[in-house]
Amino acid sequence: MLASLRRALVIALVPAFVVASAALAAPKAHKGKKPATKPATTEPAPDKTEPKPGTDVPADTRGAEPAKPVTPAPPNPAAATPSMTGSGGGGAGGQAGATNGGGAGTAEQPAANEPDVDSLRQEYLALRDELFKSRARANAVASQLYSTRVTIHFTWTSVRFYGVSKASIRLDGANVYDNTGGGIAADDGVRFDGYIAPGRHLITFHVEATGKDDDSFTSTTESQIVVKAVANKDLVVAAKGRDSGDIAYEWKRKESGSYGLGIDVAVKTIARPAEAAAAKGSTK
Numbered sequence: 001m002l003a004s005l006r007r008a009l010v011i012a013l014v015p016a017f018v019v020a021s022a023a024l025a026a027p028k029a030h031k032g033k034k035p036a037t038k039p040a041t042t043e044p045a046p047d048k049t050e051p052k053p054g055t056d057v058p059a060d061t062r063g064a065e066p067a068k069p070v071t072p073a074p075p076n077p078a079a080a081t082p083s084m085t086g087s088g089g090g091g092a093g094g095q096a097g098a099t100n101g102g103g104a105g106t107a108e109q110p111a112a113n114e115p116d117v118d119s120l121r122q123e124y125l126a127l128r129d130e131l132f133k134s135r136a137r138a139n140a141v142a143s144q145l146y147s148t149r150v151t152i153h154f155t156w157t158s159v160r161f162y163g164v165s166k167a168s169i170r171l172d173g174a175n176v177y178d179n180t181g182g183g184i185a186a187d188d189g190v191r192f193d194g195y196i197a198p199g200r201h202l203i204t205f206h207v208e209a210t211g212k213d214d215d216s217f218t219s220t221t222e223s224q225i226v227v228k229a230v231a232n233k234d235l236v237v238a239a240k241g242r243d244s245g246d247i248a249y250e251w252k253r254k255e256s257g258s259y260g261l262g263i264d265v266a267v268k269t270i271a272r273p274a275e276a277a278a279a280k281g282s283t284k
Contacts, residue, residue, distance in 0.1 A: 146195035148229035152177070153238040154205060156185040162209040162243045165218075170204040171196070184241070198231040205263050207241045211248025219243055223263040234270040239263055 154177070156164050167184045169177035169191055177191040184191070184207070204224045211217040221241060229235050240263065247257025 142195070146197050147231050148196050148198055148233060148235055150192070150194060150196050150201075150227075150229065150235045150237065151190055152192040152203065153188060153236075154184050154191045155188045155238075155240050156182075156207065156209075156242070157240050158209070158243045159185045161212055161246075161248055162219075163212055164207060164241075165210050166206075166208040167241075168206045170202075170206075172202055196229050196235075198229045201227050201229060203227060203237060203265075205239050205241065205265070207263070209241075209243050213249040214251060217248045217251070217257075219259055219261055221261045221263055223265070225265050225267075227267050230269050232272065234272060235267070236270060237265065237267050239265045 150171075152169060152171075154167065154169055156162075156167070164182045164185045166180050167177070167182075168175060168179070171192065176194070183189075202224060203226075204222065206220075206222045208220045209218065221243075223239075227235060227237060242260065242262055242264070244260030244262075245258040247259060250257040
């Protein structure tokens with residue numbers, strides 16, 4: 001009996017002894033700092049509760065970038081203007097509402113920059129009146145300053161053998177007549193008719209002629225004269241250009257010829273009818 005108990009005890013202690021021997025024989029682990037372990041992130045379980053109808057479900061914003069501030073757009077003038085269109089339905093709409101049976105009524109607003117036509121018209125009329133008054137004053141001054149009427153005649157007398165290619169008249173340096181069609185050879189007409197101030201004036205006559213029998217012979221004649229205008233009297237100037245030479249038709253026969261160039265001018269004053277009558281009355 002005692003031997004049986006001793007045998008059972010030995011059998012029970014053998015496994016414990018083997019385990020202890022194995023533990024003593026194993027190498028000791030290096031003692032050091034244990035590596036830090038990142039605690040596991042535990043995400044909450046999604047809420048599976050379904051939202052009620054008609055409620056907004058917030059969006060999951062985890063991990064998303066923060067929203068940037070939105071700059072408000074400038075107001076649109078057209079959109080900011082309240083609509084003046086009224087709705088139908090029988091009742092009065094806005095300021096210009098439409099009835100149920102008619103179309104929509106729209107109130108027209110005048111443009112902000114629209115010009116005032118009436119004020120512009122008044123300004124135009126005032127400026128026109130000032131212009132007319134200025135012209136009247138200018139004419140009155142001119143009638144007092146330029147009181148002498150001058151008439152200038154210019155004629156070409158050698159039409160038979162010479163034609164005129166150009167003719168001109170200058171009064172105090174200003175060109176008052178210019179013709180390239182032989183006008184002074186056609187008639188004894190008036191080449192200039194106007195008013196000048198009393199006093200001394202320069203008149204220049206210029207004529208270019210060409211031989212009719214032989215157009216290789218040409219001539220240019222220019223003469224300048226001085227005239228005196230008398231206040232409140234008319235001045236008549238008559239000029240006649242000529243070439244009395246025979247070179248244009250004699251050169252072919254004799255190989256000789258001549259030029260007879262010249263401009264003859266006559267000047268005189270003429271009293272006006274009213275002043276002439278007053279002068280006759282004073283002599284009686």
